[in-house]
């Protein structure tokens with residue numbers, strides 16, 4: 001039996017009076033590639049960010065890997081440990097402008113994981129090679145295209161060898177011309193790596209292509225959850241049908 005790598009119980013998140021996530025319950029097994037789709041403002045980013053406490057849940061229990069944080073009562077140390085379980089690829093890359101590609105990939109290995117510099121450098125070079133950017137290792141972000149910057153972001157996320165990789169619309173800030181190189185990089189990872197991935201994306205045909213499971217979020221809830229075929233080819237939920245129509249899928 002494959003074990004669960006993520007378990008979420010009764011998760012909710014309010015911003016002031018606004019209920020953004022409402023009673024989410026979800027388990028994700030090791031090696032699953034989960035695409036999360038849904039209308040804008042529906043809580044997809046907020047959801048992803050609760051998994052590493054970048055957003056603090058209002059209620060609920062989050063387990064990633066072997067660490068559980070219960071919103072009712074937790075310690076700083078538990079949050080630190082939770083954050084070590086996953087790593088995130090952001091829409092806007094979030095690279096340090098004053099560091100080279102190599103230094104960006106090494107940074108959290110050295111500062112958060114206490115890996116020594118020599119070893120961190122080796123790991124970082126290996127990950128840059130995986131995303132096809134070894135020749136750009138000494139370039140600063142301003143000298144890289146958006147697609148290259150995002151591939152550095154992916155190398156950085158991979159470098160810490162997380163149990164779960166989280167992608168929040170990794171291609172939506174890119175020029176249309178640069179989208180496919182990033183999608184190809186992610187696709188290659190899915191084929192060669194065995195990391196569990198959660199991928200918020202508006203690239204629905206990409207979701208169909210790479211995901212083993214698709215989740216449709218609507219108004220802070222999981223409105224549909226199934227195989228790409230169930231969700232994208234035979235949607236039963238009315239809001240999902242409408243969403244797919246609007247997105248011309």
Ligand SMILES: Nc1ncnc2c1ncn2[C@@H]1O[C@H](COP(=O)(O)OP(=O)(O)OP(=O)(O)O)[C@@H](O)[C@H]1O
Pocket residue numbers: 015020038039040041042043044045046047
């Ligand atoms: N830090 C915050 N403070 C207050 N409200 C927030 C905050 N972050 C998000 N929200 C609100 O929570 C709701 C959900 O936002 P979220 O960014 O999770 O949506 P999303 O599904 O990722 O949308 P998109 O597809 O546009 O990225 C929105 O109404 C947003 O305004």
Ligand SMILES: [Mg+2]
Pocket residue numbers: 044045046169
């Ligand atoms: Mg978002």
